[in-house]
Amino acid sequence: MTFLLIRPDSWNFPLFVHVAGAMVVTAAVVAAIGALVLAWRATGEHGAALTRFAFRTLLFAGIPAWFVMRIGAEWIYSKEYSGDNDPSWVGIGYAIAEPSGLLILIATILTYLGARRLRSGGGGGGMAKVATVLATIAVAFFVVAIWAMTTKPS
Amino acid sequence: MCWSASWRDDYPQLVWGNPSAATVTTPALGPYDLPRMYDTLLFLHVLGAFLLVAMLGVFWAMYLAGAPEWIAPLGNLAFPLWGLGSIAVLVFGIWLSFDVSVYNVYDGWILIAIVLWLVQGAFGSKLSQGYKNVASGVGGPPALSAHLIASGAVLLLLIDMVWKPGA
Numbered sequence: 001m002t003f004l005l006i007r008p009d010s011w012n013f014p015l016f017v018h019v020a021g022a023m024v025v026t027a028a029v030v031a032a033i034g035a036l037v038l039a040w041r042a043t044g045e046h047g048a049a050l051t052r053f054a055f056r057t058l059l060f061a062g063i064p065a066w067f068v069m070r071i072g073a074e075w076i077y078s079k080e081y082s083g084d085n086d087p088s089w090v091g092i093g094y095a096i097a098e099p100s101g102l103l104i105l106i107a108t109i110l111t112y113l114g115a116r117r118l119r120s121g122g123g124g125g126g127m128a129k130v131a132t133v134l135a136t137i138a139v140a141f142f143v144v145a146i147w148a149m150t151t152k153p154s
Numbered sequence: 155m156c157w158s159a160s161w162r163d164d165y166p167q168l169v170w171g172n173p174s175a176a177t178v179t180t181p182a183l184g185p186y187d188l189p190r191m192y193d194t195l196l197f198l199h200v201l202g203a204f205l206l207v208a209m210l211g212v213f214w215a216m217y218l219a220g221a222p223e224w225i226a227p228l229g230n231l232a233f234p235l236w237g238l239g240s241i242a243v244l245v246f247g248i249w250l251s252f253d254v255s256v257y258n259v260y261d262g263w264i265l266i267a268i269v270l271w272l273v274q275g276a277f278g279s280k281l282s283q284g285y286k287n288v289a290s291g292v293g294g295p296p297a298l299s300a301h302l303i304a305s306g307a308v309l310l311l312l313i314d315m316v317w318k319p320g321a
Contacts, residue, residue: 016316023312026204027211034212034228046224053225057215143201150200151193 011079018072021065026142028061029104029135036111036132040125048118051128055111058104058135066101073097092148096141103138107131195250202242203312206278209236210305213281213296221288221295229285236282244271262320267311274307 007015032054039050073093081090114127212232219225251257251264258264277300284296 012316016313019316020309020312023204023207024211027208028215030208031212031215031228034231035215035225038225038227042224049222049224053215053219061211061215142204146200146204147197150197 008079011076014072014075014079016072018069018076021067021069021072022142022145024065025062025069025104026139028057028065029107029138029142032057032062032107032111033132033135033139036128036135039128040132047125047128048115051111051115051118054128054131055108055115058108058111062104063108066104070097070101087152088154089148089152092153093145096145096148100138100141100145103134103141107134107138110134192250192253195246195253198242199246199250202239202246205235205239206243206274207239207308209239209282210278210301210308213285214301214305216285216288217295217298217301221285226285226289226291229282229287229289233282233286236278240271240275240278244268247271257321263314263318266319267314270307270311270314274304274311277304277307280304 035050035054035057039047039054042050077090108131110127110131114125114131117123117127118125209232212228213236216225216228216232221229247264247267248259251259251261280300281296281304284293284300287293288295
């Protein structure tokens with residue numbers, strides 16, 4: 001069933017916080033993926049710089065924005081639902097939020113370790129590649145979440 | 155809060171109010187039924203908005219990094235994707251305004267959105283073209299003001315979409 005919802009005005013700000021956080025976390029992860037993909041082909045100091053750049057993007061933008069998104073989600077949920085009788089799209093949101101946060105966290109740690117090793121000339125490209133894959137999976141999760149939040153399946 | 159009966163004509167099975175309290179049964183939907191069209195348009199509209207913001211994030215990241223040589227190739231990626239997101243937001247947004255009879259393309263909040271889209275389009279275009287030039291090695295990064303204005307316009311667009319002033 002599809003619902004068209006006219007929201008009470010008091011729901012708008014929590015929704016704004018949720019969506020803005022989701023947009024920024026997506027932007028940060030996409031930027032980090034771009035840098036990491038470039039790092040695959042880069043050599044020497046460039047590879048280390050790109051990996052360090054991806055690490056900082058995830059740490060200073062991705063992770064804080066994930067928390068903003070998640071806090072906004074809980075805020076709007078507390079206004080909209082009482083905890084029982086949740087529609088399935090809310091469940092999809094919950095099922096995606098925590099794993100995507102975990103993926104971003106692991107990707108951040110791996111890019112940190114990868115950047116450190118690359119800088120010291122001891123390899124680390126493999127870690128950056130794994131981080132790229134994890135961050136890409138997180139973005140795929142985000143697309144599923146956007147689908148669930150907009151189409152609101154049952 | 156306002157709505158007209160014509161909305162019901164478009165989507166009779168849609169429900170107003172708190173969905174947790176709603177108890178309406180609907181027939182199974184076919185692949186081309188109207189609610190699926192509405193859902194699809196909204197999904198593509200929002201997906202375009204996320205892509206647009208993601209590319210603005212790439213522009214900011216490049217700017218904050220000082221757009222050095224090692225990150226310049228990202229400009230080649232951001233240029234077409236920013237354009238794709240930008241066009242998707244506009245096309246599917248206007249399509250939605252035609253698809254749903256309670257929305258009109260001349261509603262105040264939609265006109266505001268179009269103006270803001272034009273502003274972000276003008277300055278986002280400067281950014282995407284500028285970083286494409288950086289990637290080609292023919293120029294420095296665009297000005298901070300272009301980043302701020304494009305991002306501010308997108309932020310106001312999001313506020314406009316959430317609050318829908320005058321709707």
